[in-house]
Amino acid sequence: MRDPLSKQIRGIKPSGIRKFFDVVNEMPDAISLGVGEPDFDTPWHIRDEGIYSLEKGRTFYTSNSGLKELKIEICNYLKRSQNLDYDYNKHVIVTVGGSEAIDVALRAMLDPGDEVLIPQPCYVSYDPCTILAGGVPVPINLKHENEFRLTPQELKAAITPKTKVLIMPFPNNPTGAIMEKKDLEAIADIIIENDLYVISDEIYAELTYKEKHVSIATLEGLKERTILINGFSKAYAMTGWRLGYAVGPSEIIEQMTKIHQFAIMCAPTTSQYAAVEALRNGDDDVAEMREAYNQRRRYLMHAFREMGLECFEPYGAFYVFPCIKEFGMTSEEFATKFLEEQKVAVVPGTAFGDCGEGFLRISYAYSLENLKIAIGRLNEFVTKLRKEKEQA
C-alpha cells in the first residue's frame, strides 16, 4: 500500500506538551499547575446570552466573516481600549479561537520559502502553522536577561531578504513577558525599513499587571502592516466557546475570509451571540479576574524570592517562568522528577521552544489555596535537591 500520509505532515513534530499530558493523565491524584486556560467559569450573563440565543432558535450559520453585531462590538472595543479605528465591514474576521486566526493569517500571507520570524519561547502553534502554510519558521531565541522581550538587535540579526512576517506573541505564553510601548517603538522602524508584516497575537491583552497593554498596531506606520489577533478565551474565560478574531488591512482580511469560508464556513453562532454580550457588558468581569490573577502572581513571586528560586517578574498572561538551571537538570528531567516525587505537574520550558531549556512554565490559573499546596511541595523538592547537591 502507498503511504497514506504527506511527507510534510510526517515532518511535523507533535506538540511537546502532548507527551507531558499523557504522563500527568496517568496520575489522577496529581496537582496540576500546567493548564493554559482560566480557572473561572464564563461569567453567567455571558452564558445566559448564549442560552438565550439557542432558545430563540438562532442556530443557523452567520455570514462567513462573522455576525455583524459582533464585528461592530469588536471595532468598538478596539477603539475604546487602543484607540484603533477599524471598519467592521472590511477589517474584521471572526474565527474559531485565536488559533484559527493564526493559521489562516499565515496561509493568506505566505508563499513557499517565505521566512517567518518567531520569537521563542512561545505558544506551540506558530511553527507548525508556518510550515503547513509553506513558510520557513525562523526562531528568535529570547533571553532571560531581557525579561524575554524582543530587542532591536535580536530582530535585526534574524532578518534575511526572505523574511516576510514577524510573529509578535505578547503578552507571552509561556514566559508572561510583555512588550511595553518603548519596547515596541524600538523595533518599529526595523519592521518598516525591512518591509515586514506583523502577526500580533494579543490574546492575553487584557491580562497585564503593569501599564495597560499597548498594541503594536497603534504605532505609526504599523497598522497597515499588522494583523492583530485577539479572542474571548483568556479575557472572558471562554476557552471552550472557541471564538477569536483578527483585524487588519482589508486585502489580507479578505483572503483570510476566503480560506475560512472554505475550511470552516463560520465561527459557532451561539458563541458569537455570547461574545456580543461579553464585549458589551463584560468589562467588570475582566477587571475582577485580572485582580485575582494579579494577587496570585504576587503570591508566587514572593514565594520564589523566599525559596531563592530565580525568576524575572512577569507582567502579563497568567504564567511565571522560573529558572531551574542551578539544579543541573534539564527542564524535562526536573518536571518529571517533581511530578513523580511531589505529584505536581508543571510544564518544561522546552515545550515552547529550545530556548525554554532551564525554565518551567507555572500557570497561576488556580485558586490561591491550590497554589499554596503546590508551592509548599515545590519548596520541599527544591530544598531536597539543594541538600543532595551539597552532599555530592
Next chain:
Amino acid sequence: MPMMERQLGKESIMREKILSIIEKNSRVDIKELAIILGVPEIDVANELKAMEEEGVICGYHTLIDWEKTSIEKVSALIEVRVTPQRGQGFDTIAERIYKYPEVNSVYLISGGYDLLVSLEGKSLKEVSSFVSNKLSTLDSVLSTATHFILKKYKDHGTIMTKKYEDERMKVTP
C-alpha cells in the same frame, strides 16, 4: 489638594480590595494580604484596624451548613407589617425585634411589607411560638407571615449543595 485627593483614592481602592478578599475568606492573615496586594504589612494592619473602628468591618463570622451536623436547627423568614411611630419611623420597633437573641437579622424592606426578620430556633414549634407569642403581640405589629426555610442552596455567595470540581484537562498549551 489634588495630591491629597489622589492619596484618598488610593486608600479607598485598597480598602475595596481588602474587603472583597476578606468577605470571602476572613481567615486570611495580614502577612498574606500584604503579599497578594503588594503593599506593606503595616498598611494592611492599619487599614483593618481603622475599618473595625469605623464599623465597616462588623465581625468575622463562619458560614456553617447546619444540615450536615447532628444539631437540629430550624430557620425561618418572617414578613412583618407594622405601624411606624411618629418621629421614629421604624427604628423603635426594629430595635424591639432585634433584641431577641433568636433573631438573626432584621431588614427594613420596600414593597408589600415593612420588616423582614430572619430567625433561628431549635424546632418548628419554638419558631412558631416565638412568632405567635412574642412577635405578633407587639403593639405596632399589624400582621406576620412566616416562611420556613427548607433547604439552603446558596448562602453568602457560597454554593452549599455542590463542591467545586476542576474539570479542565490537566496540561494544556
